[in-house]
Amino acid sequence: MLDSNLFPYCDGTLHCEGVSLEKLAEEYGTPLFVTSRNSLINQYRAFEKAFAGLDHFTCYSVKANFNLHVIRTLSEEGCGCDVNSGGELFRALQAGVEPGKIIMAGVGKTASDIEYGVKSGIVMLKAESVSELRLVNDVAGRLGMKASVGIRVNPNVTAETHPYITTGDSKEKFGIDEADLDEVFDLLKTLEHVDLTGLDMHIGSQIFDANFYEAALEKLLDVLAAARSAGFDIRYFDIGGGFPVTYEPQKPATPIGHFAEKLIPLVEKTGTTILFEPGRFIVANSTVLLTKVLYRKQNHAGKEFVIVDAGMTELIRPALYQSYHEIVAVSQHNSVMVADIVGPVCESGDFFARERTVDRVKEGEMLAVLSAGAYGSVMSNNYNGRLRPAEVMVDGDNAKLIRKRDSFEQLIQNEVF
Numbered sequence: 124m125l126d127s128n129l130f131p132y133c134d135g136t137l138h139c140e141g142v143s144l145e146k147l148a149e150e151y152g153t154p155l156f157v158t159s160r161n162s163l164i165n166q167y168r169a170f171e172k173a174f175a176g177l178d179h180f181t182c183y184s185v186k187a188n189f190n191l192h193v194i195r196t197l198s199e200e201g202c203g204c205d206v207n208s209g210g211e212l213f214r215a216l217q218a219g220v221e222p223g224k225i226i227m228a229g230v231g232k233t234a235s236d237i238e239y240g241v242k243s244g245i246v247m248l249k250a251e252s253v254s255e256l257r258l259v260n261d262v263a264g265r266l267g268m269k270a271s272v273g274i275r276v277n278p279n280v281t282a283e284t285h286p287y288i289t290t291g292d293s294k295e296k297f298g299i300d301e302a303d304l305d306e307v308f309d310l311l312k313t314l315e316h317v318d319l320t321g322l323d324m325h326i327g328s329q330i331f332d333a334n335f336y337e338a339a340l341e342k343l344l345d346v347l348a349a350a351r352s353a354g355f356d357i358r359y360f361d362i363g364g365g366f367p368v369t370y371e372p373q374k375p376a377t378p379i380g381h382f383a384e385k386l387i388p389l390v391e392k393t394g395t396t397i398l399f400e401p402g403r404f405i406v407a408n409s410t411v412l413l414t415k416v417l418y419r420k421q422n423h424a425g426k427e428f429v430i431v432d433a434g435m436t437e438l439i440r441p442a443l444y445q446s447y448h449e450i451v452a453v454s455q456h457n458s459v460m461v462a463d464i465v466g467p468v469c470e471s472g473d474f475f476a477r478e479r480t481v482d483r484v485k486e487g488e489m490l491a492v493l494s495a496g497a498y499g500s501v502m503s504n505n506y507n508g509r510l511r512p513a514e515v516m517v518d519g520d521n522a523k524l525i526r527k528r529d530s531f532e533q534l535i536q537n538e539v540f
């Protein structure tokens with residue numbers, strides 16, 4: 124749900140901060156992602172305020188939105204980064220984030236991801252299997268270095284969220300089972316190029332109930348005690364991300380302060396720096412996807428379709444997770460209709476909303492798909508020969524292009540023909 128202070132209607136037109144979305148669509152075309160810089164800053168500060176009493180460091184999970192300007196805006200506020208691959212590490216470093224503020228996750232890191240992380244001197248690589256620990260040791264040994272490593276523990280806690288984004292259950296591929304950790308500690312004592320510095324969990328995304336964190340943390344605290352009694356100097360205790368946002372006004376997210384109240388007492392006496400990896404919480408509601416109504420049509424069954432110029436190629440969340448995104452007209456209307464809002468892609472799953480009451484827009488008018496800042500642009504693709512959209516960041520009355528629209532030439536540039 125948008126912050127109406129940052130996305131207000133002025134003279135009947137939706138704005139991002141001080142800039143009219145109509146004007147942005149005219150200047151940059153559609154589909155277009157428009158991000159409020161101050162929304163990013165406000166969310167980061169709200170997170171920091173909630174956990175202010177705790178010795179912690181926040182590493183924004185760049186997988187949610189890896190645009191260089193988004194990363195840089197947060198990094199200028201003092202935030203670090205959580206990256207999931209060499210490619211994301213490259214982005215974070217390019218955006219100017221210091222390696223000493225970066226941690227690396229990833230269930231399938233390659234030797235080159237690991238080498239890049241170790242060479243760059245990041246804070247901690249989070250290992251997710253025994254084989255990975257051995258590989259990290261080999262890579263670091265070859266480099267003549269010692270790698271700072273955290274173990275991602277799979278706490279076997281099934282957080283209630285969409286099944287595709289729950290990650291702390293033992294049915295999922297993530298992390299190392301608690302039951303295997305004694306063996307892991309024994310192995311680590313033999314690995315000369317690995318320094319176990321942290322423990323880590325991440326139980327999923329868009330989690331409303333803090334009890335799931337509590338249940339997982341209790342297990343991670345047992346692991347901390349076991350690691351210490353095995354002689355390891357654990358400095359980082361990483362709780363992951365997953366903090367929720369409101370997509371539907373009828374389903375408001377649990378406030379971040381509630382998570383802080385529940386979690387701080389559990390971890391404040393660990394004698395470690397607590398790491399957080401929020402992604403969605405920081406970026407989801409910072410961005411709208413602007414799209415133009417190409418056609419309207421009714422079929423004989425009385426169904427109304429609004430065909431827009433953005434689709435699952437720009438925002439795949441409704442197709443992949445049946446996610447709800449609010450949709451509003453950029454020019455205010457005073458009458459509504461029930462329609463399917465669908466994209467141009469040749470897939471029946473290419474819709475933003477079905478049977479939704481929306482403003483009675485006409486062809487050529489603009490819609491804004493809200494809460495498109497997390498897992499939006501980053502998951503966009505060129506299926507159907509679609510051009511990934513441009514992105515604009517607004518700060519007060521200023522708008523800046525932060526990503527150009529793909530071109531036809533880019534569609535074939537890597538093909539050897």
Ligand SMILES: Cc1ncc(COP(=O)(O)O)c(C=O)c1O
Pocket residue numbers: 184187205228229325327328329363364365366400401402403404497
């Ligand atoms: C390891 C890890 N950390 C952090 C995140 C960010 O999650 P969210 O965007 O829900 O905060 C994810 C994604 O779920 C993740 O896999």
Ligand SMILES: N[C@@H](CCCC[NH3+])C(=O)O
Pocket residue numbers: 186288328440444497498
């Ligand atoms: N892409 C998912 C979130 C994935 C979280 C990454 N582990 C979404 O849009 O909700």
